[in-house]
Amino acid sequence: MADWLAALDRRAELRAKAGLTRTLRPRAAGDAVVDLAGNDYLGLATHPEVTAAAGRALSAYGLGATGSRLVRGSTDAHHALEDDLARWLGVDRALVFSSGYLANLAAVRGLVQPRTLLVSDAHNHASLIDGCRISGVETIVTPHADVDAVAAALAAAPGRPAVVVTESVFSVDGDLAPLAALHAVARRHGALLLVDDAHALGVTGPAGAGGVAAAGLAGEPDVVVTATLSKALGGAGGVVAGPAEFVRHLVETGRTFIFDTAPPPAVVAGVRAALRLARSGDDLRAELAERAALVVRRLGGAGLEVSAPDAAVVSVTAPGPEAATAWAADCRDRGVAVGCFRPPSTPDSRSRLRLTLSAGVDRADFERALDVIVDCAAVSARSEPGLRAPQSRTEDGS
Numbered sequence: 001m002a003d004w005l006a007a008l009d010r011r012a013e014l015r016a017k018a019g020l021t022r023t024l025r026p027r028a029a030g031d032a033v034v035d036l037a038g039n040d041y042l043g044l045a046t047h048p049e050v051t052a053a054a055g056r057a058l059s060a061y062g063l064g065a066t067g068s069r070l071v072r073g074s075t076d077a078h079h080a081l082e083d084d085l086a087r088w089l090g091v092d093r094a095l096v097f098s099s100g101y102l103a104n105l106a107a108v109r110g111l112v113q114p115r116t117l118l119v120s121d122a123h124n125h126a127s128l129i130d131g132c133r134i135s136g137v138e139t140i141v142t143p144h145a146d147v148d149a150v151a152a153a154l155a156a157a158p159g160r161p162a163v164v165v166t167e168s169v170f171s172v173d174g175d176l177a178p179l180a181a182l183h184a185v186a187r188r189h190g191a192l193l194l195v196d197d198a199h200a201l202g203v204t205g206p207a208g209a210g211g212v213a214a215a216g217l218a219g220e221p222d223v224v225v226t227a228t229l230s231k232a233l234g235g236a237g238g239v240v241a242g243p244a245e246f247v248r249h250l251v252e253t254g255r256t257f258i259f260d261t262a263p264p265p266a267v268v269a270g271v272r273a274a275l276r277l278a279r280s281g282d283d284l285r286a287e288l289a290e291r292a293a294l295v296v297r298r299l300g301g302a303g304l305e306v307s308a309p310d311a312a313v314v315s316v317t318a319p320g321p322e323a324a325t326a327w328a329a330d331c332r333d334r335g336v337a338v339g340c341f342r343p344p345s346t347p348d349s350r351s352r353l354r355l356t357l358s359a360g361v362d363r364a365d366f367e368r369a370l371d372v373i374v375d376c377a378a379v380s381a382r383s384e385p386g387l388r389a390p391q392s393r394t395e396d397g398s
């Protein structure tokens with residue numbers, strides 16, 4: 001075997017020894033699993049209005065955008081979605097990207113000047129971390145959701161431009177950032193606040209407008225919002241939203257906008273239809289909140305360690321990476337897909353199952369899935385001494 005391939009094999013062996021092998025599992029169209037692993041929070045990915053809108057644009061424009069918007073031209077579908085996003089988020093202007101990852105890279109990089117200090121939460125998503133890295137400026141990583149640490153970092157850099165970088169709903173445990181407090185601290189120090197609303201858009205805030213809107217910060221001139229269009233909106237793509245001058249700056253200088261093929265018009269049109277449904281989806285959001293509380297009652301009641309039910313993401317602690325893998329595999333064998341998060345996909349050394357809730361999953365299937373997760377924890381506990389066996393069902397069956 002060539003040297004470089006042998007070196008890769010050795011690294012794969014090390015990952016395997018640490019229980020951190022990643023493998024691709026098959027997924028069939030319309031498979032019958034109960035999906036607690038995807039991010040289709042409102043069940044809009046398959047909504048007939050969404051797929052019909054995408055189908056019409058597919059017929060009109062074809063499969064792909066065929067180029068970046070600056071080179072190939074900017075379709076009505078892209079502009080219409082951006083106008084709707086800007087109105088929904090309460091900002092001047094929005095710009096779509098072909099993924100949330102690329103939107104975050106552009107947003108962070110677009111906000112920095114040579115002397116800028118970035119202050120980034122320790123639990124931030126990889127795309128924000130990479131945005132800080134490619135920006136090439138000093139980055140201080142502050143302990144998770146620690147407003148005092150953010151204040152101290154800003155106070156230690158008087159007179160320097162600074163950006164506080166955070167998610168609103170953190171992607172691994174679903175907990176909320178203290179956005180109002182972070183904004184107050186940022187403003188006191190003349191810093192900007194960049195918020196990734198990926199897991200909040202459509203799920204929290206007035207008319208589902210996300211965590212920034214929920215914190216009363218929509219349209220603030222020192223706040224920039226990013227989000228993915230691939231979770232509650234059920235499609236693909238990302239958005240950066242904020243002051244018109246900043247969006248113009250990204251159109252003219254954002255490398256992941258300029259040098260990337262635009263998101264396909266069909267997806268953009270589908271996402272726009274999803275946005276209309278998400279805005280009026282208070283009933284879906286109420287259902288999600290009920291389900292999150294039910295997870296905590298059922299799994300917490302069975303003695304499992306569960307994160308706070310703040311949004312549509314709830315994590316359940318596993319004793320280690322191998323136990324997490326076995327637990328998730330057992331669930332899958334019984335028809336329930338759950339996320340299995342192990343280092344380095346976790347912000348700390350703790351492995352978890354991550355349950356992402358969807359109002360689109362049948363309620364009875366969802367409740368049965370919770371029983372499966374508890375049962376499988378018991379099975380895994382027998383083969384893995386570190387995993388605490390759950391207690392029996394609570395009396396009210398929740």
Ligand SMILES: Cc1ncc(COP(=O)(O)O)c(C=O)c1O
Nearest residue numbers: 099100101125171198228230237
């Ligand atoms: C918090 C957060 N930001 C950004 C992204 C990236 O979005 P996309 O999948 O559209 O690239 C994700 C995950 O998908 C995420 O969880």
